[in-house]
Amino acid sequence: MKGVLHVHSVFSDGEESLERLVQMLKSAGMNFVAVSDHAEVFDEERMEQYVKLCAELSDSGFLVIPGLEFALHGGDIHILGYNITKRVRFQGMEQLVDGIHEAGGIAVLAHPPAGSTNMIGPVKTKLDGIEVWNARYDGPRAPRADSFQLLRRLRRMNTTVVAYCGIDLHKIGQLRRPVYVDVNTERLEQDAIVSALRSGHFTLHGANMAIPSTGDLSFVQQLSIAVKQPLCRPWAG
Numbered sequence: 001m002k003g004v005l006h007v008h009s010v011f012s013d014g015e016e017s018l019e020r021l022v023q024m025l026k027s028a029g030m031n032f033v034a035v036s037d038h039a040e041v042f043d044e045e046r047m048e049q050y051v052k053l054c055a056e057l058s059d060s061g062f063l064v065i066p067g068l069e070f071a072l073h074g075g076d077i078h079i080l081g082y083n084i085t086k087r088v089r090f091q092g093m094e095q096l097v098d099g100i101h102e103a104g105g106i107a108v109l110a111h112p113p114a115g116s117t118n119m120i121g122p123v124k125t126k127l128d129g130i131e132v133w134n135a136r137y138d139g140p141r142a143p144r145a146d147s148f149q150l151l152r153r154l155r156r157m158n159t160t161v162v163a164y165c166g167i168d169l170h171k172i173g174q175l176r177r178p179v180y181v182d183v184n185t186e187r188l189e190q191d192a193i194v195s196a197l198r199s200g201h202f203t204l205h206g207a208n209m210a211i212p213s214t215g216d217l218s219f220v221q222q223l224s225i226a227v228k229q230p231l232c233r234p235w236a237g
Contacts, residue, residue, distance in 0.1 A: 001183045001193060002205075003032035006069075006080060006110065006131065006166025011050055012037035015171045022057050022064060028175055031188055032063035034082045034197075036166075039068040042087055051085045063188055069110060070096055077119050078110040080131070080166070083194045094122040101126075106198050108164050111137040112150055125157055128198055129164040132215055133179055133206060136168035140177035141207045142228035151215040162200035163215035179206030 008014030009021055016024075018035065025033050035054065042050070054064040067082040072093050081088060081100040088099035100107040108129040109120060120127070130151045133143035143165070154161050165179040184201040185192045196202055200213035207228075209221060217225070 001031040001185055001188055002180055003030055003034065003063075003183065003193070004167045004169070004178055004180045005034045005036075005082070005164060006134070007033050007035045007169045008037055008069075009035060011046070012041050012069075013170060018053055018057060018064065020172070021169075022062060024172055024175055026062055028178065030062075030180065032065060032183075032193055034065040034067055036067040036069040036080045036082065039070045039081075039087065042068065044087065047085075047087050058190075060188070063190060063193060065190060065193065067105065072096070073119055076113055077116065079123075079127075080106075080108040080110050082106040082108065082197065083190070092122065093120065094126070097123045097126045104194075106194065108166075110134065110166065111168065112147055114146065117150060117153060124154055127154070127158065127161050129162050130154065130215075131166045132163045133165040133204060133211075134168050135166070135174065135177070135179045135206065136170070138229070140174075140179065142209070142225045143206075143211075144229055145222070145225055148215050148217060155215075160200075162213040163204060163211065164197075164213075165204040165206060165211075177207070179204065181205070182210075 009018045051066050054066040057064045070079045084103040084105035090096035090099050097107045106128045110131045111134040132147040138144050167178050181202045183196045185196045202213050204211040
């Protein structure tokens with residue numbers, strides 16, 4: 001089952017409606033999407049509308065998984081909460097990650113900035129994933145080596161944390177060269193997809209690269225990233 005993660009809609013700062021996004025993603029051959037509009041713009045009523053629409057747009061051929069993106073440290077750190085159907089109230093990073101888990105969600109550090117190791121201290125052993133490839137920040141041609149280094153450091157103390165990718169879609173043109181995950185499940189059901197994502201039973205794909213969720217890169221992949229990344233540009237569409 002193929003799907004894209006980290007997608008924004010008109011519910012926050014995305015350019016397209018959820019309905020339009022689903023149409024385009026189906027046309028692109030995807031089976032599911034995990035949306036992650038910015039949490040700051042949601043109240044209880046808006047969250048209820050959001051979750052309801054995700055359910056209405058899901059059917060036997062396509063699945064829409066609701067989620068939110070949370071900003072911390074003045075916006076320097078962003079954490080994605082996939083598969084949450086309610087707002088999470090928090091006063092700090094650890095309380096946020098705990099709240100995402102209590103809501104049945106997956107907590108992923110998005111587009112990690114330089115120096116994020118020190119900023120995420122309270123949740124190093126609690127995060128489910130690191131977004132090692134964000135197509136909007138890193139460009140669609142290759143991920144950044146720095147993100148894999150962060151993942152390796154975290155896996156020394158948290159063996160369950162895995163590598164995620166995200167399209168960070170705000171404009172429909174970003175679907176021309178998407179990064180996506182190929183999930184190891186035969187059931188297009190929310191519990192099956194979420195369980196596979198949480199346990200790392202998936203592979204990251206983009207620019208003719210297939211990266212395991214462990215983040216273990218082959219020598220050829222490391223060389224390709226080293227060559228490509230200096231030439232890459234963040235999404236500017």
